[in-house]
Amino acid sequence: MTRPDLVIVGAGPAGMAAALAARDQGVRDILLLERDQHLGGILNQCIHPGFGLHQFKQDYTGPEFADQYIREVEAAPEITVSLRTFAARFAPDKTLTCLRPGRVDAIRARAVIFATGCRERTREMIPIPGTRPAGVFPAGLAQKMMNLEGLLPGRTVVIAGSGDIGLIMARRLTLEGARVQAVIELQAESRGLARNVVQCLEDFSIPLHCRHRITRIHGQNRVEKVSVAAVDDDLRDRPGTAFDIPCDTVLISVGLIPENELLEMAGAAMDLKANTPVVRELGVTSLPGVFVAGNAGNIYDLVDSVTRDSERVGQKAEAYLRGVA
Amino acid sequence: MKPYDILIVGGGVIGTAVARELSKYKIKIALLEKEVELAFGVSKSNSGIIHPGTQTPPRSLKGRLCLAGNRLLRSWAQELGVHFKEVGELIVAFREEERAVLQRIQQDAESLGVLGLKIVDRAWLAEHEPNLNPEVKAALYAPSAGIVSPYRLVYDLAENAQQNGVDLFLQHPVSAIRPGRGYFEVVSSGSTVFRARVVINAAGLYADEVARLVGIQDIVIHPRKGEEYLLDKKRENLTRHLLFPLPTPTSKGILIIKSSDGNPIIGPTAEPAQSKEDLGTTDAGLAKILASVQKMVPTIQRRDIIAYFAGLRPVAGDDFIIRHEAALPGFINVAGIQSPGLTAAPAIALMVRDLVRTSGLTLAPKRRFQRHRKPSVHLFSRPLSSARALVRKDPAYGDIVCRCELVSAREIRDAIQRGARTLDGIKFRTRAQAGRCHGGFCTTRIMKILAEELGQPPEALTKRGPGSEIIAKSRDHDPA
Numbered sequence A: 001m002t003r004p005d006l007v008i009v010g011a012g013p014a015g016m017a018a019a020l021a022a023r024d025q026g027v028r029d030i031l032l033l034e035r036d037q038h039l040g041g042i043l044n045q046c047i048h049p050g051f052g053l054h055q056f057k058q059d060y061t062g063p064e065f066a067d068q069y070i071r072e073v074e075a076a077p078e079i080t081v082s083l084r085t086f087a088a089r090f091a092p093d094k095t096l097t098c099l100r101p102g103r104v105d106a107i108r109a110r111a112v113i114f115a116t117g118c119r120e121r122t123r124e125m126i127p128i129p130g131t132r133p134a135g136v137f138p139a140g141l142a143q144k145m146m147n148l149e150g151l152l153p154g155r156t157v158v159i160a161g162s163g164d165i166g167l168i169m170a171r172r173l174t175l176e177g178a179r180v181q182a183v184i185e186l187q188a189e190s191r192g193l194a195r196n197v198v199q200c201l202e203d204f205s206i207p208l209h210c211r212h213r214i215t216r217i218h219g220q221n222r223v224e225k226v227s228v229a230a231v232d233d234d235l236r237d238r239p240g241t242a243f244d245i246p247c248d249t250v251l252i253s254v255g256l257i258p259e260n261e262l263l264e265m266a267g268a269a270m271d272l273k274a275n276t277p278v279v280r281e282l283g284v285t286s287l288p289g290v291f292v293a294g295n296a297g298n299i300y301d302l303v304d305s306v307t308r309d310s311e312r313v314g315q316k317a318e319a320y321l322r323g324v325a
Numbered sequence B: 001m002k003p004y005d006i007l008i009v010g011g012g013v014i015g016t017a018v019a020r021e022l023s024k025y026k027i028k029i030a031l032l033e034k035e036v037e038l039a040f041g042v043s044k045s046n047s048g049i050i051h052p053g054t055q056t057p058p059r060s061l062k063g064r065l066c067l068a069g070n071r072l073l074r075s076w077a078q079e080l081g082v083h084f085k086e087v088g089e090l091i092v093a094f095r096e097e098e099r100a101v102l103q104r105i106q107q108d109a110e111s112l113g114v115l116g117l118k119i120v121d122r123a124w125l126a127e128h129e130p131n132l133n134p135e136v137k138a139a140l141y142a143p144s145a146g147i148v149s150p151y152r153l154v155y156d157l158a159e160n161a162q163q164n165g166v167d168l169f170l171q172h173p174v175s176a177i178r179p180g181r182g183y184f185e186v187v188s189s190g191s192t193v194f195r196a197r198v199v200i201n202a203a204g205l206y207a208d209e210v211a212r213l214v215g216i217q218d219i220v221i222h223p224r225k226g227e228e229y230l231l232d233k234k235r236e237n238l239t240r241h242l243l244f245p246l247p248t249p250t251s252k253g254i255l256i257i258k259s260s261d262g263n264p265i266i267g268p269t270a271e272p273a274q275s276k277e278d279l280g281t282t283d284a285g286l287a288k289i290l291a292s293v294q295k296m297v298p299t300i301q302r303r304d305i306i307a308y309f310a311g312l313r314p315v316a317g318d319d320f321i322i323r324h325e326a327a328l329p330g331f332i333n334v335a336g337i338q339s340p341g342l343t344a345a346p347a348i349a350l351m352v353r354d355l356v357r358t359s360g361l362t363l364a365p366k367r368r369f370q371r372h373r374k375p376s377v378h379l380f381s382r383p384l385s386s387a388r389a390l391v392r393k394d395p396a397y398g399d400i401v402c403r404c405e406l407v408s409a410r411e412i413r414d415a416i417q418r419g420a421r422t423l424d425g426i427k428f429r430t431r432a433q434a435g436r437c438h439g440g441f442c443t444t445r446i447m448k449i450l451a452e453e454l455g456q457p458p459e460a461l462t463k464r465g466p467g468s469e470i471i472a473k474s475r476d477h478d479p480a
Ligand SMILES: Cc1cc2nc3c(=O)[nH]c(=O)nc-3n(C[C@H](O)[C@H](O)[C@H](O)COP(=O)(O)OP(=O)(O)OC[C@H]3O[C@@H](n4cnc5c(N)ncnc54)[C@H](O)[C@@H]3O)c2cc1C
Pocket: B009, B010, B011, B012, B013, B014, B015, B032, B033, B034, B035, B038, B039, B040, B041, B042, B043, B044, B045, B046, B047, B048, B049, B050, B051, B172, B173, B174, B175, B202, B203, B204, B205, B206, B207, B210, B225, B226, B227, B228, B268, B310, B311, B312, B313, B314, B337, B338, B339, B340, B341, B342, B343, B344
């Protein structure tokens, strides 16, 4: 059993910013756990620009933004990084059980920050009826396939939902030679940033159908088409508006869900609708010495706000450790 | 020409259970399946319930085989290392007058031979099924109901059958059967010809089409669709038993099901299907299911749903059709195996064995039948404390690929080595991609492992066989 002062689960921008802030306040023994084989979290697959405009007054790509933190974390002797390490269980006594290739470890921390990010809402959560062929992907998975693995998920694409990842992917797919037929949005306007609507859809003449929904996915083996209908303000289908769009791929971009299953497991008070821990103030969960940072606590639009807030959570963890020491 | 004593058409639970049972004897057996993997037909999309026999007419064939199957499955599961759990079921009544209906079901089931039934009252229910709607007045409790993973049962049956000498031919649709003198010639995949003395038709939804290949016209399958919705594993303890409403004349009703994987399942509906490929779910189906299950357990929420599917019951009249065709000696039909076909499978296998004897083939037991198979390891189904020893033995058990369901790289490779060829095949065997993120995080990693193990480029990988390729192209290869 190892007993570091502070364990941070997740080494995306939130986890790294919290670790550095805690270090700056004087915490000397920080363990940063990351499931992936790299630091940086979701930023690694966000190769588009628009990161860091507030924080660094620079237009960075995701990996460039992450790099500002990665270099500092790697240089900090107070921060031990453990990659390919999956925290599988969390007990109320602040013991984390972690698996990594060749090892299972129990780690009992004096304070823990969960910076576990979020997952995407899926087709199954909306839910979209129809068959279950190949070619239906959460937009972030498609992004990972293209930007990290060099795989093109499909050639003719319909995007369900106009969240930012969906908009970014509309542009990315078009640039890679796929044809994006339409973006279908249930709400009266896009859920994404205005600049993304302009730069990712309008600049490429990709139609955005607001107040519409995909009523059915068709295709036995691979997606063949989707049926779409307009909806009224109560979100009921408007008769006579149905039409089909042929496509071999459907991307789902209908929002994110914070990942807080470990906190829930340990009995933290939860807002089950949002899937976030109930916080008294920024980052402070109902379990003493247990904190939440970044998208796990609240879905942010901009990474600059994530790192700003996560630094404050790192400072609170330090204050807690000082208080109980 | 490939000569066999017995040729089985169809690799669902029936075909594989028959294959496993017959592999106890000194005969040569081939099993032909049209899909790339086993269990891709009806046997993958069902509720996984091992029914006690409370839901089938007492004098029917399916009732008798259900009861016998429920008893046999316990020892089969143990031999194969499949997880079977006896959870018990409750058929619930909301009105005092419905007590009489419960009593009638009890009497019918008892006359079939079902043991341990009792009618329980409000106080019992409050103690033993706390989330049940307090308005439920009474219930019929059947302790012998259980659950199993339907696809893992099929894979494990097939693996054990192969251990005992059965030859498996995947992607081998049977397209013609020519009766000869004392044998059949079975044509598959265009040109491959098999010869067998006995042919067993266990083709599920397509059993009528296979029967027609030898001129049997009186079997007609009308698929009946059942939509089912899976809930997040967080709701694993939603109920302690399988919950059934009072049955209607055509169906057992919409249930709350405990599953072997931990995720509760709600469903199924029962509607006539448009075709044998009509596997779509509908808005109407979901609405109907939610309304009925919320009546039994009001805390079920729409946001608990993480996955769904539709299955087709191969209905051919009211009962199973299991018979040796006297006019065509050696041809055995196992058709119309609707619910409770999964439960009845081991008993059907014994019945088919007897029909094989009737057909004139001698069945001499093998001296060395291997009854047991080496069970697959599933991290999710064991305490994490025991994972340490596994990881020490093989580091790849600590390499977690699917975070929602806790599946390691080792388990994924094991599944492929045991026969998985597709993303769905890996999902059914290991649960990787079956959890709340639905493969959002792990799909690319699984694709890499699959590509590596199969020695194929990523664009050749499929979800469930040819035509269901996962991606259009990769940087290194562009088929277009
Ligand atoms: C929604 C639903 C819920 C259910 N729930 C339960 C339950 O809880 N408990 C229970 O006991 N039962 C249940 N059942 C019933 C059970 O699933 C079936 O009875 C059982 O799976 C039938 O198995 P099978 O092997 O006959 O069919 P299948 O699994 O369909 O196997 C037939 C195989 O034959 C192959 N095939 C077809 N034609 C050819 C050909 N020409 N050449 C080669 N191969 C061919 C097919 O590809 C298929 O793999 C349920 C069914 C449904 C639809």
